[in-house]
Amino acid sequence: MAEIFTRKFSEVSGGRFDAEYYRDEFVKLEQTIQAKTSLKLSDFIINISSGATPDKKEAWKYYTEDKKSGIPFLRVQNIKPDTTISSDFIYITKETHENMLKRSQVFENDLIITITGRLGTAAVAPKGFIGNINQHSVVIKTKNLQTSQALATFLNTSIGEKLSIRRATGGTRPALDYKALKSIPIIYNETIYHIIEKANQLALQKENKAKELLDSIDSYLLEELGIILPLRANSTLDSRIYTQKISALSGSRFDANYHQKYYRDLEKSLLSSPYPLVNLASLINNFKKGIEVGSSEYSQNKEIPFIRVSDITNNGIDFDNVQKFISASLFENLKAYKPKQNELLYSKDGTVGICLEADVSRDYIISGGILRLELKAEVDKDFLCFLLGSYMINVFANRVSIGAVIKHLNIGEFLNLKIPLPPLAIQTQIANRLKSSKFQALNLEKEAKEILNKAKIDVETLL
Structure with missing residues (x-):
């Protein structure tokens, strides 16, 4: 059902005239958050960069299937709402990482936030991680690991998600630009991450059993x-060199x-x-x-x-x-x-x-x-x-x-x-x-999700 409401002209601020921005739910949430904090995401940013997607028509030049020599190329689906990064990467070459995409390199402790698609989902790069991002995310350098963890945890709550969605612009493909992203108010609390971390550990145990x-x-x-x-x-050089008779190639690839x-x-x-x-x-x-x-x-x-x-x-x-x-x-x-x-x-x-x-x-x-x-x-x-x-x-x-x-x-x-x-x-x-095995596994995965959802609720209660 459509929501109908009015706003005084004096209440319309920030250059936004779209009705979605002024919905009661968003306005009241913003007022509640502003009563608790004056901090914004911009207060924690040392450096921010977005990436790009190399031309797939020249895939041979920019991408690789070699996981050992390649660099993980993070997409939106790799950024998980439990602050972690999933490992189903595609890979770019080291040369692409160090030249064409040098500005969007990701290292341990960096904060990664999605800015299109699943808006405002945040993850923290784990210890020893080296990777890169496409244009649908940004990488942010913060003061330290604890800062990145606290920010990611807050942004992944339903509160953080709504604050991100409110600031998005664009019709069929909403996005967050730098100005909008930096303006997100932050309730900063380093202890909230430990709730999520403990939940992640318990959920991981369930997920590992499910994987088995x-x-x-x-x-x-x-x-x-x-x-x-x-x-x-x-995958040695010798194992990858072989011969084939021309008769075996006839009519084939x-x-x-x-x-x-x-x-x-x-x-x-x-x-x-x-x-x-x-x-x-x-x-x-x-x-x-x-x-x-x-x-x-x-x-x-x-x-x-x-x-x-x-x-x-x-x-x-x-x-x-x-x-x-x-x-x-x-x-x-x-x-x-x-x-x-x-x-x-x-x-x-x-x-x-x-x-x-x-x-x-x-x-x-x-x-x-x-x-x-x-x-x-x-x-x-x-x-x-x-x-x-x-x-x-x-x-x-x-x-x-x-x-x-x-x-x-x-x-x-x-x-x-x-x-x-x-x-x-x-x-x-x-x-x-x-x-039967699949049913047991899916039940374990469901239990893992319930653990994480409860942790998010606990975090929001603290906020």
């Missing part, structure tokens, strides 16, 4: 299928990675399975791609989720953190892109190989980077979901993808992949065991 259970899924699946994965050679010995060994390991190998296509009635609606169609009202690859994992859709939405009226015209019963969703662009069961409990549409796979009756949906999301199939899927930095799945080659197919009863038996 999820990691065991692949092992059990391969064991039941009678497959032993080949060992991968160490000419990039060296596609013809690595490890892939051939992996194909041979499939033959050790006692079950027949079938083309993936033989198990699929139909497949459909999602749609790209364009940034001009995004809605600020958070009506219908527009699900992108960054919103999905093998465990499901992260509806709580979806960043893009479309209007209900547009959804009515795009209902054909809503996933249906008996479909799997599979990521084909960017992070290739994520597989999950379609959620049919709510309205949403999927982006063009996600496939909908409609299955035939002779395959257990859960079994195939676990298999397509496994490490083994992920390796094969990435092999048949193209693109240096942003990968794109070759759908034809993907559907021609050979997979082991036990009888339906055995598929169901395997799937039930794996679902």
Whole structure:
């Protein structure tokens, strides 16, 4: 329901004339905070810089897949609201880090704040960290670690989030400029971080147990299928140099990675399975791609989720953190892109190989980077979901993808992949065991989130 209110002209300040800025919720919060503190984020900044995204058309020049020599390149999804940094990095070359992106280098104790997308989320670079950021975040040098921790903890509270959102400008893609960011009022309390730190430690224990259970899924699946994965050679120069007959290249790819010995060994390991190998296509009635609606169609009202690859994992859709939405009226015209019963969703662009069961409990549409796979009756949906999301199939899927930095799945080659197919009863038996492990893991992850949410409430109570 729309909120209608009036403001005196004398109350309209700071050059802002948009109604959102003057909502009662925001005005009252600001007044409450100003009664408690006169400090602003600018009072703690020694230096502030934003980054950039090197041209992906010249990916060979700026990016690398070598995690040892490469520098972590932080994106919005790496900045977590528990003040930590997730490790699912892409990497830039050391030369890019030291030259083109020299001003946005990140070191230990630095404060990183997102300024577009998920606004105002803050994290602290851990000990020994060296990285860089894109244009959707800023890196701030503060006096010391304790200062960065206290600031990050405050900014990640619901109070800090609302203060950031109020200062954002822009229609379909709200953003915080330097002036707006620096103006955020800060209730400074170094002790609040210790509440979050303790919660992070407890949550991490739960998350580690959950990870063990999820990691065991692949092992059990391969064991039941009678497959032993080949060992991968160490990444030495000798191991990366190999020859291939021209006859083997005829009608095939000419990039060296596609013809690595490890892939051939992996194909041979499939033959050790006692079950027949079938083309993936033989198990699929139909497949459909999602749609790209364009940034001009995004809605600020958070009506219908527009699900992108960054919103999905093998465990499901992260509806709580979806960043893009479309209007209900547009959804009515795009209902054909809503996933249906008996479909799997599979990521084909960017992070290739994520597989999950379609959620049919709510309205949403999927982006063009996600496939909908409609299955035939002779395959257990859960079994195939676990298999397509496994490490083994992920390796094969990435092999048949193209693109240096942003990968794109070759759908034809993907559907021609050979997979082991036990009888339906055995598929169901395997799937039930794996679902049990996954259920336990997801419960542990839920408990971890509850621990962190309680800590945030405790922090806000202190403030």
